Amino acid sequence: MTLKIRLARGGSKKRPYYQIVVADARSPRDGRFLEKVGSWNPMLAKDNPQRIELNADLVKTWLEKGAQPTDRVLRFLNEAGLAERPARSNPDKAKPGKKALERIAEKKQKAEDAAAAAAEASAAE
CATH class of the missing domain: 3.30.1320.10 (Ribosomal protein S16)
Incomplete structure (x- = not known):
C-alpha cells in the first residue's frame, strides 16, 4: 500500500x-x-x-x-523545515514554442515587405 x-x-x-x-x-x-x-x-x-x-x-x-x-x-x-525539496531547473521553459517562432518570423517578413514597398513608392515619386 x-x-x-x-x-x-x-x-x-x-x-x-x-x-x-x-x-x-x-x-x-x-x-x-x-x-x-x-x-x-x-x-x-x-x-x-x-x-x-x-x-x-x-x-x-x-x-x-x-x-x-x-x-x-x-x-x-x-x-x-520538515523535508528537503531539491531545486529544479528548466531553462527551456521560457523559450517560445514552434508556432510562436513561426508567427514571429511571419510578422518580421510582413514588416520587411511593407518597408520595401514603402521604399519603392517613395523612390517612384
Whole structure:
C-alpha cells in the first residue's frame, strides 16, 4: 500500500480550502484518508500564519513510515523545515514554442515587405 501526503479539496465554488491528509495513493482525491495532518487556505495572504497549518509530529511520523508527499505538499514541508525539496531547473521553459517562432518570423517578413514597398513608392515619386 503506497501512502501519499496530499491535498484534499474542501470549501465552496471559487473559495478553495484544502486539508493536508495521508491517504492510500489509490483512493480518490477527496475520498477516504487515514489521518489529517494539516490544512492550507490559499484565500489568505501569503504572510498570514494561518495560511498553512501543519502538525509537525504527525508529518514526521508518516514520513518515517514511508509516506511520499506530493510536489505541492513538499513545498509546504520544505518551508516548515520538515523535508528537503531539491531545486529544479528548466531553462527551456521560457523559450517560445514552434508556432510562436513561426508567427514571429511571419510578422518580421510582413514588416520587411511593407518597408520595401514603402521604399519603392517613395523612390517612384
